[in-house]
Amino acid sequence: MTAGRLGTIRWQPVLFRLLTLVGLVDSSALVADYVFGIGTFCSADDPCAEVAASSYGEVFGVPLAAVGLAGFGLALVVSLIPTRWGVAASRALALAAGLAGLALLVIQFAVLRQVCPYCVVADLSAVGLAVAAALWRPGAGHPSGLWLWVAVFGWIWAGLAAALGPIIWEAAHLPAAAPEQVRAHWVSGKITAVEVTDFDCPSCQRADPIVREWLGRHPDVRFVRLPSPIPAHENAWPAALAYVAADRQGKGDEMATALYTGARDPAGCRRTAERLGLDLAAYDKVVRDPATESQIRATMKWAEEAKMGRPFFWIQDEVVIGAPTLERLDAALARARPAP
Numbered sequence: 001m002t003a004g005r006l007g008t009i010r011w012q013p014v015l016f017r018l019l020t021l022v023g024l025v026d027s028s029a030l031v032a033d034y035v036f037g038i039g040t041f042c043s044a045d046d047p048c049a050e051v052a053a054s055s056y057g058e059v060f061g062v063p064l065a066a067v068g069l070a071g072f073g074l075a076l077v078v079s080l081i082p083t084r085w086g087v088a089a090s091r092a093l094a095l096a097a098g099l100a101g102l103a104l105l106v107i108q109f110a111v112l113r114q115v116c117p118y119c120v121v122a123d124l125s126a127v128g129l130a131v132a133a134a135l136w137r138p139g140a141g142h143p144s145g146l147w148l149w150v151a152v153f154g155w156i157w158a159g160l161a162a163a164l165g166p167i168i169w170e171a172a173h174l175p176a177a178a179p180e181q182v183r184a185h186w187v188s189g190k191i192t193a194v195e196v197t198d199f200d201c202p203s204c205q206r207a208d209p210i211v212r213e214w215l216g217r218h219p220d221v222r223f224v225r226l227p228s229p230i231p232a233h234e235n236a237w238p239a240a241l242a243y244v245a246a247d248r249q250g251k252g253d254e255m256a257t258a259l260y261t262g263a264r265d266p267a268g269c270r271r272t273a274e275r276l277g278l279d280l281a282a283y284d285k286v287v288r289d290p291a292t293e294s295q296i297r298a299t300m301k302w303a304e305e306a307k308m309g310r311p312f313f314w315i316q317d318e319v320v321i322g323a324p325t326l327e328r329l330d331a332a333l334a335r336a337r338p339a340p
Contacts, residue, residue, distance in 0.1 A: 012136035016079055016129060017155055023072035023125035024162035026118045030065030032170035036321060042118060051116040056107050068122055069163060071097055075129060076159045080152050091133040098130025175319055181302045182314045185224045186339040191316055192222040196303050198310045199259040200233035207311050207323045208260045214329045225256060227296060228303040230310060235264035240296050242269035245286035251276050
C-alpha cells in the first residue's frame with residue numbers, strides 16, 4: 001500500500017470526521033430520549049430534561065437534537081467529496097456549526113444555568129469541527145482510486161452506526177406491558193389511563209390541558225393520577241403531598257389544575273386547599289402523615305426504575321411517554337383492551 005495509491009492522508013479531515021461521529025452519537029441519544037422518552041441516556045432528574053424542555057430546545061418546533069443529527073450527518077457526507085468544493089463546503093458548514101455550538105454553550109452556562117452533558121459534548125464537537133476545518137486546506141487529503149471508495153463507504157457506515165445506534169438501542173428497551181404498580185389500578189371491564197406526573201415539571205404542565213381535552217372526548221376512560229416528584233424540582237414534593245391530601249377529599253382534579261398553574265410551595269398549596277374549600281385539619285393530617293410520604297416514595301421508586309421522563313401514561317398496556325398529543329393518546333386508546 002503505497003503513498004501514491006493512498007494519497008497523502010492529512011490529520012485534519014480525519015479529525016473532522018471523527019468529530020462528526022461524536023456529534024452524531026450524542027445527537028442521536030438526545031433524539032432517542034425525545035422520541036421514546038424512556039430516559040436511557042438522560043433520566044428524568046438530570047438537567048438534560050430541563051435544557052430540552054426550555055424555550056431554547058427547539059427551532060421552529062424542531063428539537064435541536066434533530067437539527068444537530070442532520071447537521072453532523074451532512075457535514076460528514078460533504079467532507080467525503082474529494083474536491084476543493086467539498087473542502088470549502090465542509091469549512092462553511094463547520095463554521096456555522098461552531099458558531100451555533102458556542103452560542104448554545106453560552107445559553108446553557110449563562111442563561112439557563114443548567115448543563116446537559118450530552119448537549120455540551122455535541123456543542124464542543126461542533127466547535128471542534130470549526131477548528132479542524134479552519135486548519136484544513138484544499139489539497140491532497142483523500143485516498144485515491146479504489147481506496148477512495150473504501151474510505152467513503154467506511155465513513156458512511158460509521159456515520160449510520162453513530163446516527164442510528166442510540167435510537168435502535170432505546171427502541172429495543174421500550175416496555176412491553178404495564179408494570180404491576182399500574183395494573184393495581186385497573187378495574188374489570190374498564191380501560192384505565194394512569195398518569196405519572198410531577199406538578200413542578202414544565203412538560204407535565206404543558207401536558208395537562210391536552211390530557212383534560214382528551215378525557216373530555218373519552219368520558220368512559222377511567223383516569224388515575226400518580227404524583228412522582230423529581231428530586232431536582234424544588235416544589236415538586238409539597239405539591240405531591242397537597243395533591244394526595246386533596247384527592248382524599250374528592251378535590252384531586254381541582255387541586256391538580258391549581259398546582260400545574262399556580263403556587264406549589266407548602267404555604268401556597270395550603271392556601272389553595274383553603275380556596276378549594278377543603279377541610280384544612282384533614283388536609284394537614286394527610287400532608288404530615290408518614291403513610292402519605294411512603295405512598296409517594298413508592299411511586300417515585302418504580303417510576304425511576306422505569307427510566308421514563310415525566311409525564312408518562314399507561315392506557316392499559318399501551319404507554320405514552322412525555323408530553324402527549326391527542327393523536328398519540330387516541331392511538332394508544334385504540335390499541336388498548338379493557339381489563340378482564
